[in-house]
Amino acid sequence: MTGQRINLNELSFRILRFDALPGLRRERLDDSILHYPVRHRTLFMFNHFESCTSLRIMTVKTTANPIWIGAYSGQRRLGVDVAKPHASFSRRDPLEYTNMKRGFLKNRSLGPSSSSHPPSVATPKPPPPREAETPPKLTAYLSAVSSDTTSVYSANPRIVCADTRIAKSPYFLYLPAAAGQASLVYIDYLENVVQVSRWSIWRQPAPKPSQPSFRIATAAGKGAGMFATKEIRAGELVWAERPVYATRKGLEWAHDQTRANGIFQHNSLRGLSDSARASVLALKNSYPDEENIDVVLGTLLTNYLGIDMTEKPLKENEFSGCFPTLSRANHSCRPSVNYFWSFPTFCGQFWATRDIAEGEEITISYASLTDTSSERQSFLKSGFFFTCTCETCSLPPALLRKSDARREGLGKLISRIAGSYPRIPIEELEEGLQWAEQEGLTIHRAGLMLHGSGVVLMHHGSNLGAQWAERARDVFRVVEGPGSYNVKDLDRLSKMYRMMATRGIDPMQTLRLAQQLA
Numbered sequence: 001m002t003g004q005r006i007n008l009n010e011l012s013f014r015i016l017r018f019d020a021l022p023g024l025r026r027e028r029l030d031d032s033i034l035h036y037p038v039r040h041r042t043l044f045m046f047n048h049f050e051s052c053t054s055l056r057i058m059t060v061k062t063t064a065n066p067i068w069i070g071a072y073s074g075q076r077r078l079g080v081d082v083a084k085p086h087a088s089f090s091r092r093d094p095l096e097y098t099n100m101k102r103g104f105l106k107n108r109s110l111g112p113s114s115s116s117h118p119p120s121v122a123t124p125k126p127p128p129p130r131e132a133e134t135p136p137k138l139t140a141y142l143s144a145v146s147s148d149t150t151s152v153y154s155a156n157p158r159i160v161c162a163d164t165r166i167a168k169s170p171y172f173l174y175l176p177a178a179a180g181q182a183s184l185v186y187i188d189y190l191e192n193v194v195q196v197s198r199w200s201i202w203r204q205p206a207p208k209p210s211q212p213s214f215r216i217a218t219a220a221g222k223g224a225g226m227f228a229t230k231e232i233r234a235g236e237l238v239w240a241e242r243p244v245y246a247t248r249k250g251l252e253w254a255h256d257q258t259r260a261n262g263i264f265q266h267n268s269l270r271g272l273s274d275s276a277r278a279s280v281l282a283l284k285n286s287y288p289d290e291e292n293i294d295v296v297l298g299t300l301l302t303n304y305l306g307i308d309m310t311e312k313p314l315k316e317n318e319f320s321g322c323f324p325t326l327s328r329a330n331h332s333c334r335p336s337v338n339y340f341w342s343f344p345t346f347c348g349q350f351w352a353t354r355d356i357a358e359g360e361e362i363t364i365s366y367a368s369l370t371d372t373s374s375e376r377q378s379f380l381k382s383g384f385f386f387t388c389t390c391e392t393c394s395l396p397p398a399l400l401r402k403s404d405a406r407r408e409g410l411g412k413l414i415s416r417i418a419g420s421y422p423r424i425p426i427e428e429l430e431e432g433l434q435w436a437e438q439e440g441l442t443i444h445r446a447g448l449m450l451h452g453s454g455v456v457l458m459h460h461g462s463n464l465g466a467q468w469a470e471r472a473r474d475v476f477r478v479v480e481g482p483g484s485y486n487v488k489d490l491d492r493l494s495k496m497y498r499m500m501a502t503r504g505i506d507p508m509q510t511l512r513l514a515q516q517l518a
Helices: 136-142 190-197 263-269 274-281 295-303 373-384 397-417 426-439 442-460 462-480 485-503 507-517
Strands: 004-008 012-015 034-037 042-052 055-061 067-070 080-082 151-154 158-161 171-175 184-188 214-219 223-228 237-241 245-248 305-307 319-322 337-342 347-352 361-364
Touching: 158 190, 171 190, 184 190, 184 263, 223 361, 245 263, 263 295, 274 295, 295 319, 305 337, 337 361, 337 462, 347 462, 373 397, 397 426, 397 442, 426 442, 442 462, 442 485, 442 507, 462 485
Parallel strands: 067 080, 184 245
Antiparallel strands: 004 042, 012 034, 012 080, 042 055, 055 067, 151 158, 158 171, 171 184, 214 223, 237 347, 245 319, 305 319, 337 347
16 A cells, blocks of 8 residues: 555544644534544545554555544544545545455355355445444444444345455345345355345244233343243243344454454444344343453353254254344243244244243243253353352252252263164153153153154054154144144154054164165
8 A cells, every 4th residue: 555645535534642633624523522624635645554453554644743544443542533424425435445256165054045046246346335323322332342344245135244354254144135124134154145145034024923922021130031921831932033143153253353342243233223233232241341252242142042044953054143032031940931943934932841820930041951050050150150049959959969860860861862772661761751840841851752762663662662752742842833843753753653563664673774774
């Protein structure tokens, strides 16, 4: 950039620190900001260009003393902050980065797209002028950090490159695409973002109960929580909604966009509507100051729930989502609802795992419920910064030890039979189901039945195996709804087991043959 000469016309600057700026008329806007309109064409010489921490800065020389000018940063440590150009000003921003072709992380495990052709998007162009700022309550979070490294890749669908400086930059997809109306931002690499933008699901409303059966209110010692406004029966859909923020885990950021400044997360929220952005900022940030985590990132980390971009979860394809309402549910080691991700509707869902009384708090689980109480408390303290006082954790020591023994035994039993078929007496499996019932762990009861059906099939006959598969299906229908992939798979399994019994097929011989062929 050295020696490049450019014209700046009709720009306005907010001077936060300066030596002298001769030739500029001075206007005081308030007690802390000085406003210097440049009413005439002024020639500047850019002598130096470099990166300073997370910001792009230039040394700008006038006929007198040098000043520092930043790329609309809002950082008080800079000398000058470039303000929004006047409405009539259409000059290309001299601080803008040029978009370029870049490599992308391919992911073939995403759901099918409606077309295999590249998206019909315009040639990458510079970001449009910023829209008018939103009210202070919604934009206060921008005042601390704001280093805009983004660039619009496509207007419809609205896709924004997160950081033009790095080759494998993540991209932000805002849905719906209409300006100022986006209620969801999806963050992934470009190829995946383009595929997701074509899904027909975005033209359909999110299915949800016609009337909520809960209210948001203060929970003693917990902040906000969800409380039933009527009796909710086991198996009832309590609520369903799409996330406002969905992101792939493990995305690559630039080294200067850190957990402490949260620049990446701040930039990702910019394209959301005011109400969508406010719904994220209204959630609780559990991270204390000593953790040195930016408030927006801390809020997201506190409230993430797992989501999937395929119908069945894949460990190599993990995502997180933040929800306006579902993320408000508090933790219990004996939860009253099960969180289930419905990929076909792209919704998070709460299903009542038992009857919930009117006025009772609706809770989910943040921790592994087959861990001991001390292990759960340690996890919750280190990850969410609170101590659990639920009915299980508040048991007297002798009863808490018995609870721990049941939960540990249940976890070990499920791990033992998952993916294998050891010879286990049915009585031992039934005892595990009793442990799950005593601890209120309905989802674990369903899992034990699912894996146990294979064990029963192999060692106790096809008819009995079919019965276990049907029992598992019925419990999964309660905790995940009739559209669950587990419900569909177990329905097919039970029919297959019945067919094997009718035709006299030996399951163990069939398994051995399959292993030999594999």
